[in-house]
Amino acid sequence: MNLPSKVPTIPIDGCISYEDWLKGRRHRREISQLVSPGIIRRESSSKDRRLKALYHGERGLPFTPTEKL
Amino acid sequence: MDAENIKSALADITAEQDPTIKSLKLASLCSTLWGEQGVELVVVGGSAIEILTEGAYASGDLDLCHVNRATLPIRQRQEIMGQLGGKGGPRNWRVAGMYVDVLGPVESFARTPFRRIRGPYGEVLVMKAEDLLVERVLVSVYPGENPVARKCARDLAGLALDGAVSMNWEEVLWVANLPEYRNVKECKTLVNEVAHELALKSPYDSD
Numbered sequence: 142m143n144l145p146s147k148v149p150t151i152p153i154d155g156c157i158s159y160e161d162w163l164k165g166r167r168h169r170r171e172i173s174q175l176v177s178p179g180i181i182r183r184e185s186s187s188k189d190r191r192l193k194a195l196y197h198g199e200r201g202l203p204f205t206p207t208e209k210l
Numbered sequence: 211m212d213a214e215n216i217k218s219a220l221a222d223i224t225a226e227q228d229p230t231i232k233s234l235k236l237a238s239l240c241s242t243l244w245g246e247q248g249v250e251l252v253v254v255g256g257s258a259i260e261i262l263t264e265g266a267y268a269s270g271d272l273d274l275c276h277v278n279r280a281t282l283p284i285r286q287r288q289e290i291m292g293q294l295g296g297k298g299g300p301r302n303w304r305v306a307g308m309y310v311d312v313l314g315p316v317e318s319f320a321r322t323p324f325r326r327i328r329g330p331y332g333e334v335l336v337m338k339a340e341d342l343l344v345e346r347v348l349v350s351v352y353p354g355e356n357p358v359a360r361k362c363a364r365d366l367a368g369l370a371l372d373g374a375v376s377m378n379w380e381e382v383l384w385v386a387n388l389p390e391y392r393n394v395k396e397c398k399t400l401v402n403e404v405a406h407e408l409a410l411k412s413p414y415d416s417d
Contacts, residue, residue: 145373146372146373146374148374150373150374150375150376151262151325151327151336151339151374151375151376152325152376153322153323153325153376153377153378154323155326156326156327156328156333157325157326157327157328158327158328159234159327159328159329159330162234162261162327163231165374166230166264167264168374169262169263169264169369169374169375170264170265170266172365172368172369172372172374172408173263173264173265173266173365173368173369175368175408176364176365176367176368176404176407176408177265177360177361177364177365177368179266181265181266181267181357181358181361182266182267182268182269186269188269188271188309191304191309192269192270192271192309195270195304195307195308195309196270199270200269200270201229201268201269201270201271202227202228202229202232202270203229204229204230204266205228205229205230210264
């Protein structure tokens with residue numbers, strides 16, 4: 142039996158509040174980084190032209206660093 | 211939602227610099243306005259995975275589908291997105307400093323509910339974690355190795371094993387066993403692998 146999560150769970154039934162979703166962000170990022178480290182934003186897609194025009198050559202806004210979540 | 215509230219929401223979303231919060235807020239606003247016209251929207255694809263995992267994966271666009279079979283007539287879509295100052299259409303718009311795509315009816319097999327987040331401007335439906343996991347496992351292997359899809363699948367599995375995201379593990383196998391996927395073995399292998407790395411019990415351990 143695994144232990145309950147340390148943060149509010151995104152449930153199957155019911156609704157998680159925005160505040161609880163925000164509270165869990167850092168933990169979710171930490172687990173994601175643990176199982177597959179690094180930022181893996183796709184390098185290209187069919188939407189590149191419009192994305193790179195909007196985001197100054199990038200494919201989206203920069204991700205907030207884990208320590209600031 | 212009245213014009214004053216829309217204006218204030220748009221100012222907030224436009225100023226938002228965190229890509230995941232920006233997506234969630236915009237999904238919340240769009241869902242409310244489309245919902246007022248009887249169409250339920252759901253966040254799908256990379257945007258859904260990002261909201262569930264914080265995996266630093268999604269690009270700067272928001273992919274939405276409609277839960278109802280029928281969408282809105284083009285004119286009505288343009289009017290709603292026009293209320294948001296949206297540019298373009300009739301299936302994708304530039305709104306509040308990002309792109310929104312409304313792709314059509316959602317493709318979902320799992321019998322579990324969409325995940326729900328009470329967003330700042332109304333409730334947001336997010337694609338079912340079971341569908342997302344099975345789909346990403348498939349894409350990670352077929353037609354060839356895909357490391358980005360594999361990261362997404364591993365993130366989802368890790369967070370579900372941790373308990374931060376609820377997952378119906380039996381439903382995962384039910385979906386994976388459908389003719390559309392036929393990847394039960396690959397799903398079990400990936401979940402077991404992540405569980406062992408995290409020193410957690412896997413729902414698919416044989417003992």
